[in-house]
Amino acid sequence: MAARCLFFSCFCVSESIYAFWTEAAGGSPLEWVAVLTGFVCVWLAARESLWNFPVAIVSCGLYVLVYYRAGLYSDAFLQTMFIALSLYGWQQWLYGGRNRTQLPVSRTTAREWAGCAIFTVAYTLGVGYCLQRYTDAALPHWDAFTTAGSLAAQYLLMRKRLENWLLWVVVDVIYVPILWYKHLYPTSALYALYLGLAVYGYLEWRRGLRKAAAPAAAVLTPTS
Template identity: 75%
Template sequence: MLQSLYEFLTAAVGNSPLEWVAVLTGFACVWLAARESLWNFPVAIVSCGIYIVVYLRAGLYSDSMLQVMFIALSVYGWYEWLYGGRGKTELPVSHTRRREWVVCVLFVAGFTAGFGYYLEHNTDATVPHWDSFTTAGSLAAQYLLMRKRLENWWLWIVVDIIYVPILWYKQLYPTSALYALYLGLAVYGYVQWRRAMRKDELLLKLEPND
């Protein structure tokens, strides 16, 4: 029993300092995104780079690949937030368009089925379809965040709820706890972004018409 407790505590504090660096930078990244800070993008690039190694070691191959995609999307999102508005101005918070919802749903369903099948039959992945679903959901959420769509936080909430038990099962306890914190940050981000969007809408109404 003492041996089991020791093994649990060892895993709980992280299998390596690398995971803790990834956890701390990951938390900072989401908090900065919730605050609409551009600094979330460079911090995200660092965190994702570290998590590539962490997830490979844990056998979460789809999630490791996801980090590569996140790095590319972070670079693009950084540009979009700066120059994606009208006249290459700062991008405002807005609602997700119907076409974007359709594309996101079709992408998540197709990726989950296709890549989940590949992982199940060609790798030693332990939770292939759940791994694929969280990967696809995260990519869809990141795309909406990149476009500053308010509803990106809804997707993050769903993904985080699923990630917590998966990462716990894989004995990545610090990262599992991080995703539990992400749930709170996702709610906080939604409230902050909705407030910012309403403020922008009010200012737009108050602008004099030419």
């Protein structure tokens, strides 16, 4: 009798574990395509490739549906904003430099930092309140904060500011548990990978920035 109970308990536990990992690894086909294109998009951005923008447009279009179905309405709206910002960023990277040349990597200005901070706080409080009061949104203020932080980071990315990657790190750290909580396991795993890509992107862009600054520093250094 005890052996049968033990066998039954082990069977139930194994079934529960199997069901969990099936759901975690499964997701929907739509979510998996969004995950794969999202990963490629960020990797291309870290490599300073213009191809990150068309891939981002495809990924964001898919994520509008994924997030809407999960009740993350602010994040669904965010993806529509990303599509518009990706079109603008594509143009900026191509012609946003001096004399309509390609835009180089640069540092974030104090005015841009202030603008991003004010926008993030205002959006989080305002949109978070509206989501909480008028919708059935899950985690309304956290949803609003990650949306605002992502928009701020995307703006800096469009302007090729080095520090955009630091904002992405903050946003990704928050997204991972939120998406896991909403049972979007593949997307939660994707944002965990985004953390690594954000660090990689920061190091790559910083190295490129220093490399570009080296010749100018050599010219300015007086020779003996």
